[in-house]
Amino acid sequence: MKSCEPESGAELLATMKTIIAAYSQNRSGSRASVQAALRTLLTAPWPSQRDVRSWLQLLAVLQWVLSFLLLGVVSLLLLIYLVFTSFWPISALYLAWIIFDWDTPEKGGRRLACLRKWRVWKHFRDYFPVQLVKTHDLSPSHNYIIGSHPHGILCVGAFCNFVTGSTGFLEMFPGIRPFLTTLAGNFRLPIFREYLMSGGLCPVTRQAIGYLLSKNGTGNAVAIVIGGAAESLSCRPGVTTLILKNRKGFVRMALQHGAYLVPSFSFGENDLFRQVVFEEGSWMRSIQLRFQKMMGFAPCVFYGRGLTSVQSRGFLPYPRPITTVVGEPVTVPKIEDPSCETVDLYHEMYVRSLLKLFNENKTKYGLSETDELRII
Numbered sequence: 001m002k003s004c005e006p007e008s009g010a011e012l013l014a015t016m017k018t019i020i021a022a023y024s025q026n027r028s029g030s031r032a033s034v035q036a037a038l039r040t041l042l043t044a045p046w047p048s049q050r051d052v053r054s055w056l057q058l059l060a061v062l063q064w065v066l067s068f069l070l071l072g073v074v075s076l077l078l079l080i081y082l083v084f085t086s087f088w089p090i091s092a093l094y095l096a097w098i099i100f101d102w103d104t105p106e107k108g109g110r111r112l113a114c115l116r117k118w119r120v121w122k123h124f125r126d127y128f129p130v131q132l133v134k135t136h137d138l139s140p141s142h143n144y145i146i147g148s149h150p151h152g153i154l155c156v157g158a159f160c161n162f163v164t165g166s167t168g169f170l171e172m173f174p175g176i177r178p179f180l181t182t183l184a185g186n187f188r189l190p191i192f193r194e195y196l197m198s199g200g201l202c203p204v205t206r207q208a209i210g211y212l213l214s215k216n217g218t219g220n221a222v223a224i225v226i227g228g229a230a231e232s233l234s235c236r237p238g239v240t241t242l243i244l245k246n247r248k249g250f251v252r253m254a255l256q257h258g259a260y261l262v263p264s265f266s267f268g269e270n271d272l273f274r275q276v277v278f279e280e281g282s283w284m285r286s287i288q289l290r291f292q293k294m295m296g297f298a299p300c301v302f303y304g305r306g307l308t309s310v311q312s313r314g315f316l317p318y319p320r321p322i323t324t325v326v327g328e329p330v331t332v333p334k335i336e337d338p339s340c341e342t343v344d345l346y347h348e349m350y351v352r353s354l355l356k357l358f359n360e361n362k363t364k365y366g367l368s369e370t371d372e373l374r375i376i
Contacts, residue, residue: 002112002332003262004252010139020131020288021249022367024085025046031034033140034115039281047163053123053126054336055100056123056305057123057124057127058127058316059123060120060121060123060124060127061127061316061317062247062307062316063120063122064124064159065154065315065316065317067192069315070157070204070231071184071189071191071192071256072190072191072192072193073189074081074188075136075190075191075192076190078138079091079094079095080188080214082333083224088234094190094207098190098193098233104197104206105184105187105193105196105197105203106203106205106207106208106211107166107208107211107215108198108202108211108212108216109179109196109197109200109201109202110198111198111199111200112186112198114162114201115199116165116199116200117162117165117237118164120163121164121166122166123360124160124164125160125166125167127161127298127319128268128272128317128319128320128321128322129321129322130156130160130161130166130167130321130323130324131320131321131322131323131324132161132167132168132169132172132293132323132324132326133149133323133324133325133326133361134172134326135325135327135328135357136326136327136329137173138161138176138220138221138260138262140172140174140175140176140218141216141218141219142219142258142259142260142262142329143190143212143213143219143220143221143222143252143257143258143259144176144213144217144220144221144222144259144260144262144329145209145222145224145250145253145259145260145262146162146178146221146222146223146224146262146263146264146326147212147224147226147250147261147262147263147264147350147354148162148180148223148224148225148226148264148266149153149225149226149227149242149244149263149264149265149266149276149354150227150231150240150241150265150266150267150269150270151225151227151228151229151231151269152232152270152272152273153232153272153273153275153300153302153317154272154273155225155265155266156269156272156317157224157266157269157322158180158266158320158324159180159224159326160322160324161178161324162178162179162180162221162223162264163178163180163200163201163357164199164202164207167324171205172276173221175219176198176225177219177220177221178220178221179199179200179202179212179220179222179223180200180201180202180204180223180357181200181202181204181208181209181222181223181224181225182196182201182202182203182204183203183204183229184203184204184205184208184259186201186203187203191238191373192200198355200221204228205226206253209253210253210256210257213217213253213257213259214257220260221262222259223234223264224250224358225245226243226244226250227242227243228229228243228247229245230289232300232301233285233289239306240270240358240367240371240372240373240374241374241375241376242373242374242375242376243376244265244351244354244375245375245376248343248344248347251343251346251347251350252343254332254346255332255333255334255335255338255343255374256336256337256338256343258281258332258334259332260329260332260351261329261330261332261349262324262326262327262328262329262330263326263327263330263350263353263354264324264325264327264357265327265354265357266322266323266324266360267322267323267324267325267326267361267362267365267366267367268320268321268322268323268365268366269322270317271301271320271366272304272318272320272322273304273317274302274303274304275301275302275317276302278357303315304316304317304318305317305318305319307355321364321365321366323361323366325357325361325365327353327354327356327357328353328357330346330349330350330353332346351375358373359373
């Protein structure tokens with residue numbers, strides 16, 4: 001979708017400044033200048049509906065990016081600051097609440113259905129735009145683990161499809177409740193944890209996923225971005241590399257709970273940002289990998305578009321189409337203690353299903369016939 005940057009807004013602002021200046025100069029004199037400025041305002045081009053939609057879409061993406069990058073850290077610093085002021089009881093009460101509510105993220109969270117229906121998510125969807133494609137039905141009588149690929153920088157496709165209701169997941173898969181997993185450390189940040197849980201996100205831990213697959217009835221679909229933070233380091237346009245070969249924990253969990261494995265692929269996810277990729281073996285790459293092991297996420301050096309135009313540089317994603325295709329479920333039996341051979345077998349079946357999904361859809365959604373999926 002081509003971005004449309006509003007031009008009439010600048011003209012309107014200039015005219016309003018003229019009115020204010022004219023009024024300031026003529027409070028005790030003639031009203032001619034003010035009247036002339038008002039006539040100019042009435043004849044000036046007002047923002048079109050397309051301009052307004054573009055602004056709303058940009059603001060929707062801006063609030064999302066700021067929420068994920070800054071909400072947790074800013075909330076933590078604010079609560080620490082309040083400790084040293086007369087408002088310290090606010091910090092004390094919230095600390096008591098977190099201690100009391102500590103295990104809630106591991107037990108299904110606290111989803112708010114109204115959040116999925118926010119109008120802001122439709123503007124968020126239309127900015128790129130994001131599309132969800134269904135290839136097979138998912139029966140509400142089973143539970144599922146949806147593998148989400150690729151990670152990209154901020155997992156835009158996974159968030160839009162599995163957290164918000166803007167792409168119609170509940171209508172496409174009636175009776176299925178989607179959950180998206182993210183780093184457990186995010187749920188230790190004040191305020192941010194409430195924001196995540198309200199959207200149906202849960203920690204990517206055995207306890208949290210096991211709860212959803214065994215103690216929450218059927219019809220649960222837990223989406224896991226399997227490549228994780230390490231995969232974000234390989235994210236760049238034109239290259240599709242997945243870290244999956246040795247990621248088998250999700251298969252073992254699927255076997256232990258009898259949850260079907262469902263591959264999904266978001267075409268266009270890697271085109272949203274430009275990343276400075278450091279060569280394997282370089283000192284910057286080693287710093288990234290060491291940071292990832294300590295903190296659970298990788299510090300990527302990336303940039304996108306700015307607020308003023310697509311040509312400027314900033315931290316917002318570029319408006320590129322994202323199409324998330326949900327593939328055919330791999331039937332998985334329930335085995336409480338699966339052997340390594342069994343895990344390897346179903347992991348191989350999952351990889352084959354994912355490759356089939358990628359090859360059957362790549363030319364439909366922006367890739368060429370020669371593009372391949374590289375799994376490491």
